[in-house]
Amino acid sequence: MEQFAMPLVGGLMLGVASIILLAAMGRIAGVSGITWGALSGPDRAWRWLFVVGIVLGTVIAHQVTGLDNPLPHEGGWLLAVSAGLLVGVGTRVGSGCTSGHGVCGIGRLSGRSIAATLTFMATGVITVFVVRHMLGGAL
Amino acid sequence: MKIWPALLTGMIFGAGLALSGMTDPAKVIGFLDIAGDWVPDLMFVMGGALAVTLIATPFVLRREKPWLAEMFHLPVSTVIDRRLIGGGALFGIGWGLWGYCPGPAIASLAYGATSSFIFVAAMIAGLWLGGFFKAKA
Numbered sequence: 397m398e399q400f401a402m403p404l405v406g407g408l409m410l411g412v413a414s415i416i417l418l419a420a421m422g423r424i425a426g427v428s429g430i431t432w433g434a435l436s437g438p439d440r441a442w443r444w445l446f447v448v449g450i451v452l453g454t455v456i457a458h459q460v461t462g463l464d465n466p467l468p469h470e471g472g473w474l475l476a477v478s479a480g481l482l483v484g485v486g487t488r489v490g491s492g493c494t495s496g497h498g499v500c501g502i503g504r505l506s507g508r509s510i511a512a513t514l515t516f517m518a519t520g521v522i523t524v525f526v527v528r529h530m531l532g533g534a535l
Numbered sequence: 536m537k538i539w540p541a542l543l544t545g546m547i548f549g550a551g552l553a554l555s556g557m558t559d560p561a562k563v564i565g566f567l568d569i570a571g572d573w574v575p576d577l578m579f580v581m582g583g584a585l586a587v588t589l590i591a592t593p594f595v596l597r598r599e600k601p602w603l604a605e606m607f608h609l610p611v612s613t614v615i616d617r618r619l620i621g622g623g624a625l626f627g628i629g630w631g632l633w634g635y636c637p638g639p640a641i642a643s644l645a646y647g648a649t650s651s652f653i654f655v656a657a658m659i660a661g662l663w664l665g666g667f668f669k670a671k672a
Contacts (some may be wrong), residue, residue, distance in 0.1 A: 398667075399576060400575075400576060400579045402554050402555065402556065403555045403556055403576045403577060403578075403580045404579040404580070404583045405551075405554055405555070405578035405581070406550075406551045406552065406553070406554035406555020406556065406557070406580055406581070406583070406630065407551065407555055407579055407581060407582060407583025407584040407585075407586075407588065408583040408584070408586070408587055409547050409551030409554065410548060410552065410555070410558070410580070410583070410584040411550060411583060411584040411585065411586065411587025411588050411591075412549035412551075412587055412589075413544040413545075414544075414584070414587070414588055415587055415588060415591045415592065415595060416540060416543070416544050417540060417541065417544040418592070418596075418601070418603060418607070419595045419598075419601060419604050420537075420540040420544075420601055420602045420604070421541065421601055421603055421604045422600065422604045422605075422606055422607040422608050423541075423604075424608070424610070425544065425607055427548075427636075427638040427641060428662065431637060431641065431659070431662065432659075432663075434630060435659065435662075439599060441538055442538035443541070445541040445542040445545060446541040446542070446544065446545035446548075447545065448545065449541065449542045449543065449544065449546040449549060450546075450548055450552070450641045451549060451641065451642065451644050452542075452545070452546050452549060452644075452645075453537065453545060453546035453547060453548060453549025453550035453551075453552075453636050454549040454552065454553040454558065454641075454642040454645040454646075455582040455645045456546065456549075456550060457549070457551075458553055458567075465646045466559030466560070466561070466562070467559075467560075467561065468560065468643070468646065468648035468650050469560040469561075469633050469634055469650060470631075471650070473650065475632060475633065475652050476633060476650045477653060477654075477657040478632065479629040479630075479632035479633035479635070479654065479655065479668040480597070480629065480633070480640070480654040480655065480657025480658040480661060481629070481657045481658070481661040482625050482626065482629025482632065482658070482661065482662075483579020483626055483629035483630060483633075483635070483636065483637060483640070483654075483658050483659015483661060484657065484658040484660060484662040484663075484664065484665060485622070485625055485626075485661040485662075485664050485665040485668065486597070486622045486623065486624070486625030486626025486627070486629060486657060486661070486665070487622065487626050487637060487661075487662065487665070488622065488661065488662045488663075488664075488665025488666060488668075488669060489621060489622030489625065489640075489665045489668050490618065490619050490620070490621070490622020490623040490624075490625070490626055491599070491612075491618075491619060491622065493626060493634070493636050493637045494563070494630075494637070495636075495638050495639070496634040497623075498581065498584075499581075499585065499588055500588060500592075501610075502585060502588070502589070503584075503585060503587075503589050503591075503592045504588070504592045504593075504596065504609075505589075505625070506610070506613075506614060507613065507615060508612065508615055508619055511615045511620065511623075512619055512620070512622075512623040513538070513623075515619075515623035515624050515627060516618035516623040516624065516626045516630060516644035517567075517627065518624075518627065519624045519625075519626075519627030519628050520566075520567045520627040520628070520630045520631040521567050521627075521631070521654070522567075522627075523567070523627065523630075523631025523632055524564055524567040524631045525568070525569075525570050527572065528568055528571055529570055532595060
């Protein structure tokens with residue numbers, strides 16, 4: 397069970413952060429929307445603070461706990477660009493990502509968010525299946 | 536409007552991502568690999584986060600307005616359309632290819648790997664490009 401303790405603690409923190417942002421500022425903690433809004437605002441300032449906060453929080457979490465930084469994906473730049481483009485286009489067109497739809501949206505029982513979350517979980521699973529088990533992890 | 540809670544919540548959010556394992560592409564891809572050597576850890580991330588938001592969101596939204604702002608900014612659309620599903624589908628493919636969704640991608644900049652900066656730059660380009668699809672579809 398110990399291996400599940402940190403994921404659970406981390407998950408609770410994601411929930412708490414989302415609730416505080418909603419309760420204090422009335423905003424949804426959706427990272428794709430906030431990132432795009434920070435660059436294309438109105439109301440850019442709070443979005444920049446949130447984005448910078450994510451990076452700071454990550455640094456502090458590793459410093460405080462001594463947890464090693466995870467290894468980056470080993471794929472080359474072409475895969476990084478392709479995946480990044482898909483994530484960006486998909487979250488913009490689909491109005492949200494794992495945080496906005498998966499945590500906040502399902503949290504307020506939005507049918508759209510439940511549908512979106514089931515969709516990206518499904519295509520994520522299918523993609524990994526294809527890459528690992530049909531292409532033999534060739535990417 | 537007071538905006539300091541954005542920094543505080545961003546930091547809690549980033550720390551949560553780092554501790555949860557969401558910033559580890561191998562773990563995320565292992566979690567999505569249900570046909571292989573499945574890594575169930577990240578179920579607990581979603582479970583923990585949803586336990587909080589499912590319970591607390593109704594209480595928060597029962598209030599007339601947020602503590603430090605004039606109104607709640609919530610999405611108004613309720614239509615499950617092609618854009619929502621198509622966008623979600625594309626996002627899932629990218630997520631499965633690299634193991635980062637937007638939050639962990641931003642968080643991973645803290646680790647300084649060049650590939651993370653490339654991924655985030657491409658993601659931002661994608662967010663911009665997606666605007667054209669969104670207008671058209």
